[in-house]
Amino acid sequence: MKSLFVLIDCNNFYVSCERVFNPRLENKPAVVLSNNDGCVVARSNEAKALGIGMGVPVFQVEETLRKHHVAIYSSNYTLYADMSARVMRILAEFAPEMEVYSIDEAFLSLPALPERDLVDYGQQIRQQVKQWTGLPVSVGIASTKTLAKMANHIAKKSPKTHGVLDLTSSAYQQKALSITEVSKIWGVGSKTARKLNRAGIDTALDLREANEQWIRQKFGVNGVRTVYELRGESCYALEESPPAKKGITVSRSFGHRVQSLKELQEATAAYAARAGEKLRSQGLSAAGMTVFVMTNLFSEREPRYYNARSIQFPTATNDTPEFIRSALQAIELLYRPDCRFKKSGVMLTDLIPAEKAQRTFFDPINREKSQRLMKTLDSLNLRLSLNPLRWAAEGIDQPWRAKFNQRSLRYTTRWDELLEVS
């Protein structure tokens, strides 16, 4: 039987999370910033209306933010991740199959039963999520993921839809395609959109009717898939369990420019430790690691420098001391005293399930002992939720840590940060 895709997407997710705990923000312009309070990564509708773009550096819109008294928040990922989990638990009850697509989006898959009232179904989802979490969502329904995305996009923008759009009828589809610019199609980015526009293809409808050979030649197989999806032929299946990760990266910009080798090493050791935690939480080991450093690549005055070093481990490992040792060695080789560093990072690569890691005969590390130690540390850090256990190499004061000057409280995950009502 044919199935349908339902895309549920939280509206302005990070801002909406802040609003749940601060209702005074309702109907007011508000933004949430990236790490280091560097860029705008979420905007309320009111903030969008002020012309504040997605991803713009804060310093470029400072004037607007001040003039219109826009509420400004640093990212509070702990809060957003927890709110996301609550939303996903609710959505899971609405269909037999679900794909969690991102922190604020999920696809559901339904058998296409003619008697079902899909708009009513979408409204039930909206009401349930709103009532149980306080978060507003939009719902798009169609026969392919790309069309469901489009339906969701229109539902979000058009008040007439009341947040739900069902695009299963071809008359609605035609209309929706004709009002959607190619740049808004899922899978069409700015580069591709510009190329399409130059060829006179402006709307999703134009793209759906485009010559397949030409699309294949200019945009490859993914271009063709998008055209098929617009025609209602599904090329992207629901992925209930995400495929195994191919790499794990931890990288951060520093809170200030870092010039000393010691600080650069501390920060990178901390990233290596965090990468190790992530790796083990997914039951994986890594056979390779890449460490990179960079200065401010936007700067025109200072020397710009990016460099990376890759290491292969003799045997796949998930041992944090091993990661830290290798990271520190790499950093020493990458370091340049004449540079002011902005960012470093650690990528773990060539991942395999931990239990499949081959043992070598002359292994300098006692693997059983290391496994026990890692397990103990991870469970303590998880349970105590203050990450009290750190490696000495990460340093104590950590002056390089990114700044979050306007972070709200972690209302849902910390006893000492509960919402207070007076």
Place this chain on the structure above:
DNA sequence: TCTGGGGTCCTAGGACCC
């Protein structure tokens, strides 16, 4: 008048997503 042909693997870079 004209360089042989075809396969595989790896890597860097580009484009996209949230």
Place this chain on the structure above:
DNA sequence: TCTGGGGTCCTAGGACCC
């Protein structure tokens, strides 16, 4: 002075092989 972080997939080109 101030510009996030974490991913995936595809393609083209080079190296190498027979």
